[in-house]
Amino acid sequence: xxKTSDLRPFFEPTGVALVGVSxxxxxxxxxxxxxxxxxxxxxxxxxxxxxxxxxxxxVYERVADVPxxxxxxxxxxxxxxxxxxxxxxxxxxxxxxxIETAGFAEIGEAxxxxxxxxxxVAAGLGLRIIGPNCVGVVNTANHFTSVEIMxxxxxxxxxxxxxxxxxxxxxxxxxxxxxxxxxxxAVTLGNRLDVNECEILDYLHRDEDxxxxxxxxxxxxxxxxxxxxxxxxTRDKPVIILKGGRTPxxxxxxASHTASLSGEDQLYxxxxxxxxxxxxPSLDQLVRLARIFTTQPLPGGNRLGIxxxxxxxxVLATDSATAGGLTLPALSSSTESAVREAAPDWMxxxxxxxxxxxGQFPAALSAVASDEGIDMVLGITVLPYAVFSSFEPLGLxxxxxxxxxxAIHAASPSKPxxxxxxxxxxxxxxxxxxxxxxxxxxxxxxxxAAALASLAGYAAWKRSLD
Amino acid sequence: xxKTSDLRPFFEPTGVALVGVSxxxxxxxxxxxxxxxxxxxxxxxxxxxxxxxxxxxxVYERVADVPxxxxxxxxxxxxxxxxxxxxxxxxxxxxxxxIETAGFAEIGEAxxxxxxxxxxVAAGLGLRIIGPNCVGVVNTANHFTSVEIMxxxxxxxxxxxxxxxxxxxxxxxxxxxxxxxxxxxAVTLGNRLDVNECEILDYLHRDEDxxxxxxxxxxxxxxxxxxxxxxxxTRDKPVIILKGGRTPxxxxxxASHTASLSGEDQLYxxxxxxxxxxxxPSLDQLVRLARIFTTQPLPGGNRLGIxxxxxxxxVLATDSATAGGLTLPALSSSTESAVREAAPDWMxxxxxxxxxxxGQFPAALSAVASDEGIDMVLGITVLPYAVFSSFEPLGLxxxxxxxxxxAIHAASPSKPxxxxxxxxxxxxxxxxxxxxxxxxxxxxxxxxAAALASLAGYAAWKRSLD
Numbered sequence: 012x013x014k015t016s017d018l019r020p021f022f023e024p025t026g027v028a029l030v031g032v033s034x035x036x037x038x039x040x041x042x043x044x045x046x047x048x049x050x051x052x053x054x055x056x057x058x059x060x061x062x063x064x065x066x067x068x069x070v071y072e073r074v075a076d077v078p079x080x081x082x083x084x085x086x087x088x089x090x091x092x093x094x095x096x097x098x099x100x101x102x103x104x105x106x107x108x109x110i111e112t113a114g115f116a117e118i119g120e121a122x123x124x125x126x127x128x129x130x131x132v133a134a135g136l137g138l139r140i141i142g143p144n145c146v147g148v149v150n151t152a153n154h155f156t157s158v159e160i161m162x163x164x165x166x167x168x169x170x171x172x173x174x175x176x177x178x179x180x181x182x183x184x185x186x187x188x189x190x191x192x193x194x195x196x197a198v199t200l201g202n203r204l205d206v207n208e209c210e211i212l213d214y215l216h217r218d219e220d221x222x223x224x225x226x227x228x229x230x231x232x233x234x235x236x237x238x239x240x241x242x243x244x245t246r247d248k249p250v251i252i253l254k255g256g257r258t259p260x261x262x263x264x265x266a267s268h269t270a271s272l273s274g275e276d277q278l279y280x281x282x283x284x285x286x287x288x289x290x291x292p293s294l295d296q297l298v299r300l301a302r303i304f305t306t307q308p309l310p311g312g313n314r315l316g317i318x319x320x321x322x323x324x325x326v327l328a329t330d331s332a333t334a335g336g337l338t339l340p341a342l343s344s345s346t347e348s349a350v351r352e353a354a355p356d357w358m359x360x361x362x363x364x365x366x367x368x369x370g371q372f373p374a375a376l377s378a379v380a381s382d383e384g385i386d387m388v389l390g391i392t393v394l395p396y397a398v399f400s401s402f403e404p405l406g407l408x409x410x411x412x413x414x415x416x417x418a419i420h421a422a423s424p425s426k427p428x429x430x431x432x433x434x435x436x437x438x439x440x441x442x443x444x445x446x447x448x449x450x451x452x453x454x455x456x457x458x459x460a461a462a463l464a465s466l467a468g469y470a471a472w473k474r475s476l477d
Numbered sequence: 478x479x480k481t482s483d484l485r486p487f488f489e490p491t492g493v494a495l496v497g498v499s500x501x502x503x504x505x506x507x508x509x510x511x512x513x514x515x516x517x518x519x520x521x522x523x524x525x526x527x528x529x530x531x532x533x534x535x536v537y538e539r540v541a542d543v544p545x546x547x548x549x550x551x552x553x554x555x556x557x558x559x560x561x562x563x564x565x566x567x568x569x570x571x572x573x574x575x576i577e578t579a580g581f582a583e584i585g586e587a588x589x590x591x592x593x594x595x596x597x598v599a600a601g602l603g604l605r606i607i608g609p610n611c612v613g614v615v616n617t618a619n620h621f622t623s624v625e626i627m628x629x630x631x632x633x634x635x636x637x638x639x640x641x642x643x644x645x646x647x648x649x650x651x652x653x654x655x656x657x658x659x660x661x662x663a664v665t666l667g668n669r670l671d672v673n674e675c676e677i678l679d680y681l682h683r684d685e686d687x688x689x690x691x692x693x694x695x696x697x698x699x700x701x702x703x704x705x706x707x708x709x710x711t712r713d714k715p716v717i718i719l720k721g722g723r724t725p726x727x728x729x730x731x732a733s734h735t736a737s738l739s740g741e742d743q744l745y746x747x748x749x750x751x752x753x754x755x756x757x758p759s760l761d762q763l764v765r766l767a768r769i770f771t772t773q774p775l776p777g778g779n780r781l782g783i784x785x786x787x788x789x790x791x792v793l794a795t796d797s798a799t800a801g802g803l804t805l806p807a808l809s810s811s812t813e814s815a816v817r818e819a820a821p822d823w824m825x826x827x828x829x830x831x832x833x834x835x836g837q838f839p840a841a842l843s844a845v846a847s848d849e850g851i852d853m854v855l856g857i858t859v860l861p862y863a864v865f866s867s868f869e870p871l872g873l874x875x876x877x878x879x880x881x882x883x884a885i886h887a888a889s890p891s892k893p894x895x896x897x898x899x900x901x902x903x904x905x906x907x908x909x910x911x912x913x914x915x916x917x918x919x920x921x922x923x924x925x926a927a928a929l930a931s932l933a934g935y936a937a938w939k940r941s942l943d
Contacts (some may be wrong), residue, residue: 160861393644
């Protein structure tokens with residue numbers, strides 16, 4: 012039977028069979044509860060040889076017993092039973108299967124043999140498979156998820172995630188919503204017996220809910236295909252990639268993890284450069300990039316203006332920005348005179364513009380944001396907390412110190428703006444309130460500057476295609 | 478008059494004169510309140526030409542009017558008055574002066590002239606000067622501070638800070654205590670008219686409360702002297718340095734900030750390598766290094782064991798660790814068999830050791846920590862939060878999933894241990910509770926691995942001196 016190229020039932024099944032569902036707390040046990048609580052509208056069918064009931068629902072002894080509608084199976088049985096359950100699934104008319112079970116190619120020779128057998132069986136039956144050794148998919152639009160997940164992680168947003176490892180995808184989802192990164196779809200691919208990252212990239216390319224794609228990659232299933240696919244997708248949507256296995260020891264570790272051949276790092280670097288994919292150097296930076304790419308427009312050029320309350324942080328951000336390819340041009344004479352008007356003698360009107368404790372941060376941020384020689388703006392907000400708290404009883408608020416950041420951004424909407432806030436958590440919280448969800452706030456001067464550099468790099472790559 | 482080399486009155490004055498104290502909320506206004514609230518035992522004298530009272534204390538019109546005891550002056554008057562107030566301070570018998578006023582060499586030609594004049598006056602009078610353009614010193618042992626600061630930042634600890642910029646030093650102090658980095662002394666040097674980082678390094682070298690020194694440096698006052706001083710100090714205490722001005726644009730920014738000539742980055746890199754100083758590549762990493770150097774012993778070698786609940790995070794940490802010079806050797810056969818005993822088939826007993834959802838994390842952490850072929854241990858704790866919260870009602874706690882981390886560390890006290898926790902804030906909080914203050918918890922796999930590599934690098938440098 013020929014395989015279908017339609018991946019939609021993985022994300023929008025009408026009914027799902029949980030094959031080998033756990034009857035006591037453990038892996039997979041909570042999936043039906045999550046789907047019910049989330050109000051997913053499809054049918055949930057539980058299958059386990061032991062029969063009986065679970066969570067008040069009947070447990071069918073065999074897949075053949077599952078009633079309509081059903082067009083997706085989630086396989087949770089032990090690895091040695093997987094190959095024998097696939098024919099039952101196909102016989103029931105199901106063409107899409109997520110195999111969550113671990114213990115295949117990632118554990119060595121015996122597992123590789125089982126995986127090869129399962130792959131052969133699946134191909135013969137024309138099944139499409141995600142996994143094994145994964146937790147499948149999440150779709151926040153219809154609240155379908157093949158994994159137990161926090162309700163907050165199902166808040167719909169513009170970012171879609173491709174991860175190889177199930178646990179990794181899962182914990183990313185646990186934490187991203189706290190960092191204001193919200194998800195459209197997430198897919199964990201595991202050992203990629205069938206569906207690989209390129210097919211998913213193409214699917215997300217067409218997916219209307221997805222604006223930005225985040226990917227954790229250990230090794231490409233097919234390097235040439237990855238290059239071609241990325242080149243196609245990044246024309247329309249940024250693809251941000253965190254690559255594991257940069258070093259020989261890291262590469263050795265990927266083999267025992269998702270059975271990946273992660274290859275020489277320079278090759279990947281070349282692929283990313285050629286295709287306009289955005290490389291994240293760390294997990295932290297992956298998250299910052301997702302946040303900045305989803306909230307900010309692409310800049311018209313690489314000229315950065317920095318307004319800072321701390322000279323040192325301005326220096327650190329300048330180092331990181333220029334290392335990433337940005338320039339910090341002189342401010343225009345009209346900007347300079349606008350800022351100098353109310354500035355004290357000791358204030359240098361330069362770029363980076365260190366306002367110190369002058370009270371001129373709002374005016375400076377506004378003037379630099381509207382400077383025609385500046386393409387993107389970084390505001391570094393700091394204030395010794397003791398000073399802040401002594402002024403608070405007098406009615407001085409964060410927007411008075413730092414300006415109505417949201418409104419200043421809105422006045423120059425085509426220019427990306429980001430804020431770096433350093434201090435204690437309460438201070439950072441006040442700045443986040445002032446910036447709103449429109450202007451991202453980060454707590455690393457180097458990280459925010461590098462993220463703006465990545466945004467400008469992607470914009471330049473897009474322009475180079477015209 | 479000859480200058481004294483004794484810097485003690487900067488940190489342990491018996492009485493302090495605030496010269497030019499602000500009579501309305503603003504810079505310097507809150508210093509007397511902070512000193513009083515903190516219970517500093519010395520005498521506080523306020524000086525301002527306008528006289529009267531402030532915070533219920535008399536304000537003397539001239540420095541000459543200040544009664545005993547007084548051995549330190551904090552100068553807050555505008556820049557143009559600084560040179561004329563220094564002779565009054567010297568005439569009152571004070572030899573140590575912190576000039577907090579900005580508007581000197583950092584603003585250009587006019588400021589440079591004023592600074593040169595002040596330097597000449599100070600030298601002629603034999604005064605020791607910290608500043609100008611700084612906020613002076615903090616000493617948590619006696620609760621003396623020349624800057625308004627949060628009470629929490631005055632919790633005594635083993636780290637001392639040298640910063641050039643006042644604001645930077647201040648906001649570091651605002652945030653460090655939340656990251657469990659506690660301070661012995663902090664000094665901001667500003668434009669270094671007199672006292673420079675080398676003298677302070679020597680002072681902190683001798684200071685019994687200081688175990689680790691953190692430094693933010695834009696440019697050395699004297700490169701040769703810095704090299705000699707660092708080589709001396711790092712034999713006994715680690716010196717962690719964040720260097721601003723790596724790039725030409727960053728260097729240009731330092732000139733208008735603390736009037737530093739920050740010099741070529743390769744020169745600093747060479748100095749740091751030759752002297753065993755530890756370079757922090759970012760502000761985040763500076764803080765992680767401070768935390769790991771203050772809580773962990775120096776390892777006997779560079780062999781790292783990683784135990785992880787997520788293969789991907791294990792790969793990212795492995796990349797970072799080996800890039801930093803660590804190795805991940807095979808586990809000993811006794812460790813391997815101890816772990817394999819209770820491990821499921823699908824679990825790979827390797828290094829990094831991915832326990833997945835096996836429940837074997839505690840046993841693995843304990844076995845690897847006691848492996849004689851392993852010098853330092855990194856535990857990467859993850860658990861999908863939905864799984865964790867479904868087990869919580871059954872009485873399963875974080876220590877059951879991840880072991881009594883503190884006790885496992887205590888059983889191999891000579892081996893550094895660190896934890897990476899990824900997930901939401903509540904999960905990370907639970908891990909922090911389990912690890913206690915003895916084992917540092919970080920939320921960056923790359924950052925924690927690099928910090929362990931720095932620790933091993935410093936240990937190797939110390940061994941090379943024997």
